[in-house]
Amino acid sequence: MPSKPFTSLTDLMHQEADLAHLRQQLHSNPELAFAEYETSDLVADQLQAYGYQVYRGIAQTGIVGTLTVGGGSRSIGIRADFDALPICEANTFAYASKNPGRMHACGHDGHTAMLLGAAKHLAQTKRFNGTVNLIFQPAEERGFDSGAKQMIAEGLFERFPCDAVFALHNHPGKPAGSFMSRSGAFMAAGDRVYIKIVGQGGHAARPHLAHDPIVAASSIVMGLQTIVSRNIDPTKAAVITVGKFAGGEAPNVIPDQVELRLSVRSFSTEVRALLKDRIIALVIAQARSFGVEAVINYVEGYPVVTNTDEETRFAIEVARELVGPDAVDDNMDMLMGSEDFAYMLQSRPGCFLRLGNGPADQGKTLHSPHYDFNDQNLSVGAAYWSRLVERYLDPDRLTSGR
Template sequence: MLLPDLSSLSDFEPLESDLRQLRYVLHGCPELAFEETQTAALVASRLSEYGYAVETGIAGTGVVGTLRLGTGTRSIGIRADMDALPIEELNTFDHKSRFPGKMHACGHDGHTAMLLGAARHLAKRQRFDGTLHLIFQPAEERGFDSGAKRMVEQGLFTRFPCDAVFAMHNHPGRAAGTFMFRKGAFMAAGDRVFIKIVGKGGHAARPHLANDPIVAAGSIVMGLQTIVSRNMDPAKPAVVTIGKIAGGSAPNVIPGEVELSISVRSFDEEIRGLLRERITKLVHAQADSFGVVAEIDYVEGYPVVTNTAAETDLAIQVARELVGEANVTENMDPLMGSEDFAYMLQECPGTFLRIGNGPLEGGKTLHSATYDFNDENLIVGSAFWSRLVERYLQV
């Protein structure tokens, strides 16, 4: 079978200005998890305009656009996330957030714009044979009960069957327009632990009449540092980070309770279970030794992002054709961050990839108040999605 004339970067040059303006609109009206009503309405309107059959209200604000061409039986899904973060934007450019305390600090505005650019191009070009599902997902940033999880639970792949599903995230610190891949486990499972140490408050001058939860919390913090170093196989990555400790109101008062918040990352289900077991036992044992009580809320977050080999190989091939082998990293190091696209990959073969967003200078890191998606990626990302669809659903 001869390959069709596949989409290229030059095909998208006439769309560059429109894609940039679309992203600026999205960036200016950021919406938090499961609140993406304006964004969803814009996406649905554009997809309808391009000729897609549109379903809305999936997982609340999720949107799926479907385009069927020819008689092919294969189907492909492409996912973009839509939500923003509760961050006050410090950028001063014209397209900065118009909503106080909300910001597209992770580049989801760019993800949505790239997929809409591909949607427009593919509908106009009509050079594939099969079914295309474009999945615009809410609430990737939620950290639990996420948009991907809800969409899957509400029958995403039953209603919109896919033979493979793909997603992309921008990656600061790598050159814009470059692509990064990894087969197998790519991003970590991310769990969170909320601990309340309940003691007995009292006067700072009379500690013997109190049960000091701060001292107990300090011992717990130090004990947790041994979980990975002395309990985990050194060849299997894991991270336990205490991100928050809060308690007390004055230097002369022993408080009644202290709260700890912990982030737990891992790539292996056995290690993940062991982390939970050891953290729980250690916290209770330490608390008991100080005569205080530990209340633990252990919240399992996103699973490991696991990319399937065949779909990753295809995506690598498409990226090489589009931007050249020198701009493609085939075997990127695993990332300790988490991503709820993992729930979709548990149900359907596919791959999650990264696209470089440029240098880190000037605080341009994900989730920072000065972050902004790199517009150079709009054409590259749109062209990649288009070419991937055309190669997967070859005429």
């Protein structure tokens, strides 16, 4: 255990009420991808008040706050996402969403509040030697052409060099204040497929005079289920989910077309490519067999979240120092969800972690209309980011080989 006075959990307890107020303010005012204008203003104002150099308008609403202490040449990036989801909130507490059809159902309000808490603490204590870049990112939930991808394309790491980057996501179902991660592949690549099955409509009583896209689409849905079970190596993970099946308006009318939307998850480039090839081939062949046409838009989304070994060991070490070894899992199971921090990990070494959010009962899971971030985690996350920065930008860590 390092003997220097790095940040501990007790150091952030005095911020708990303020962080909860800030987080609940964010929760009340959710904004969607690339339209997080009020959120962006709030973050920028807070960072400027703490003494950071603030850079705005990266990927439209993204922000980077930088703080340099001492003459150290090393730098670190910490990322928090701040967009919401197009979900109608079912919660009735006082700080529920004021914006109909928009909700912080994934805890990005908590991610933002935690990093702002760390920003304030680091600016007050200045117990590091180098540069910290705090990256507040829009549009993580978009699924493709997301905030991380656009920030990088606009020169994020050229403008704000980072020797390593780190991020975390809250995790319902694990004890609050516990940390989880793993080296290597951690979260899946996520692709989306938009399919139109175009037939010929007609009268429900005379199906022989039509080309029924509903029957064709139904067969396609069933056929898709065989790809993972019969084309993918059973030792490899993959998921194909049909999340939308829409077509028709009346029981006595055969419609002209049906719309399908798919989510496709995988962990290797080979499996990802095979899934794409098989989905396209199967959909086209099945459609033809029913005398209809398939129009396919296959959108490749986020890549695999791949944590680098050294940075993951370091991130886990800091977590164990902060909350104790019993509250840290360094070999969490791989997750089939996707995360656009993967783009940043393609550009820089780093680690993505999960932070337990407590029980996930009563439907309070991610992307649920009943979800709410656990405010008990705010001081934990702020303390973790503070300690991680202090330890990473500690000159003695380099000389000691740690």
